[in-house]
Amino acid sequence: MKGMLLTASLLCLCAGVASAAQTTLTIESWRNDDIKIWRDTIIPAFEKANPDIHVVFSPSAPTEYNAVLDAKLKAGTAGDLITCRPFDKSLELYKAKQLISLNTLPGLQNFDAVAKAAWSTDDSKTTFCVPMASVIHGFLYDKKAFAELGISVPKTEAAFLAALDKIKASGKYVPLVMGTKDQWESATMGYQNIGPTAWSGETGRKGLISGKAQYNKGGFLTAFNSLAKWRPYLAPGYQALAYPDAQNMFAQGRGAIYPAGSWDIGTFRQMNPTLDLGAFAPYTIGSNKCVIDDHPDIGMGINAASKNQAAAKTFLSWVASDAFAQIYANALPGFFPLANVKYTLKDPVAQEFVKWRTQCGKSFRSSYQILSRNANPNNENDLWNASSQLLNGTLTPQAAADMVQKNLASWYAPQKGK
Template identity: 60%
Template sequence: MTRTILKGMLLASSILGTAGIAHAQDVTLTIESWRNDDLSIWQEKIIPAFEAKNPGIKVVFSPTAPTEYNAALNAKLDAGSAGDLITCRPFDASLELFNKGHLASLNDLSGMENFSDVAKSAWTTDDGATTFCVPMASVIHGFIYNKDAFDQLGIAVPATEAEFFAALDKIKADGNFIPMAMGTKDLWEAATMGYQNIGPTYWKGEEGRAALIKGEQKLTDEPWVEPYRVLAKWKDYLGDGFEAQTYPDSQNLFTLGRAAIYPAGSWEIGLFNSQAQFKMGAFPPPVKNAGDTCYISDHNDIGVGLNAKSANADAAKKFLTFVASPDFADIYANSLPGFFSLNSTAVKMADPLAQEFVSWREKCKPTIRSTYQILSRGTPNLENETWTASANVINGTQTPEEAAKKLQEGLDSWYKPAN
């Protein structure tokens, strides 16, 4: 009997010992994020897909409210209690984290070869030497339109600036729809869905943006003033009282079927799909003349990096390599229509409106918003100043030339291009 008990004890200790070894190999990774609206997608789709191929690594997605994220994350990083993986906002906020030593370099990470320089630009040092977050998604600008309204009025999708204004004139003359749903009260709407939407067509996307940073072009040059001249013409098509119209007002005007065109960011797709009772389509910013190269703002929105002090760096890098893969790109982009993968491998979108937006990458040159990299670090902040200038130009309280002059003077007061 003693021998039987001894055997049982040895067997039990052997089993426990094996369980202890298995447990020791288990690693739990925590992801910090400000996106709390996509929690279910991480829990139900992304994390299971990773864990199935990486036994022994568990992943916990732990979001903070968007308005609290920056402060909460900085406090955790300073205290050494932040998660292993840090969701990265674009440009300066994440660059500051890298410069403080909170984010690790990902230059040698397997999978980074899947991203272009434009895709990586929001999470790369000014000298281009180090990338510190894996690009996850971007948002694309253009125009969403009410297909039923266009069919009713016999309007073809405009491709050129002249066709665009001819369509607006036809909608206005008919009188059943507000031609375009956009307000200027919230300021950012005028800049983001106005100036940064159509502007790349005139300053030639990355070519103009790079020239502005280098000091080879100024905001008073024609390519930067001309989009303001075009915006000034929008005033006649925005409906009564647009100066007091907020961003949610604009969304409602369009989804309720009262406006025919909505200057858009692709992030509207999910909401519009759930609210609009009519067929929708989308078109890219019109070109000046037929046959011109078209440009789109394909703006980097979200990435993910490695906490430089993570105790689980090897496991975290495995997860980041997964984020850099076409498999992740497909899951993420199709789960969140309107947030497009930055991976070089094209993702076929199940949502037709999202597929329309992403198809423009095949025919248009991508760029990012002109104010976001380097040029908004000083005071006055060029991004915020552009909000005000864009609203003023549309309201008719400032001429395009006056707006451009004020923006350039503000930039000159603190920014000196590197020679």
């Protein structure tokens, strides 16, 4: 009897030691819409492979995340893992020594320079967040409408405009579903969608940073000229059409083409599961090779004050793996892992978007790295304003380009006098 009690006591003691040995990691994030996916799918997969590490996903509201995170970091109560917004906000955290360098992290070699740019120092020498996913720009279309009107997927600007003419002539569908009320769509799904092909992707984007390229010359002006051609094909009253209004219009089958980001795939799947959704890449302009806007959206780094950095590195190495990519890409269709690893997508429209990575060059939004560090004027906000005014007919392409360039040159040294 005493032997049995002793054995039971030892078992309890061992269980207690095992429990105490388990490390708990807490993730800070703004993606509170992903709570169920993280808790039911992503975290269980990691914990199954790493039973000695327990992970807690603890998001804040997106609009409050920056302020909440800053307060927690100052108070020493922030989680071990910090979900990183792209570019300047995360760079500020690294410069403040609140994020650590991940240069030696196993798995970081799975990412190319474009993928790491949003979470690296300006000289590209230090990466401080693991790139998790990007969104890709392009066009969604109603396959039923295209079949009905006998339209093929356009690959060139001429074919794109011809398709719009045919749709408009039919009178059955709005050719291009996008409004200008919120402004950002005009730049994000308009100018930044078709622009990278016009300005040769990374060559043009880096040219703006170095001062070799300007918004009112070359490919950047060409993109404004191309965007202006959309105006006759937008919905009646498009100036008052907000982003949710455009989503509703397209989901109801009232429009043929929707300038999009891949993040809208999941939205339309929910809004109208019967919509026969298709996608095509940004059309080419002139003889330029196609370039897609493969825009970095979300990364993850390690809180410099974390006492569990070894476990946190284990988690981030897993985030850089094909196992994570497979789970994440299918749990959130339209958010594409940035790691150069093998994974398969179940959603056919998501498959179409990610296929463009092998067919086209890739870059990201021209205003996001370095060029929007000034509060007023701000390059990103200027592009919203200029692109929406262009589509509203209150600015010509040259005037829109001149406005953006003048404001950038007013504060950014490499562009002064250009």
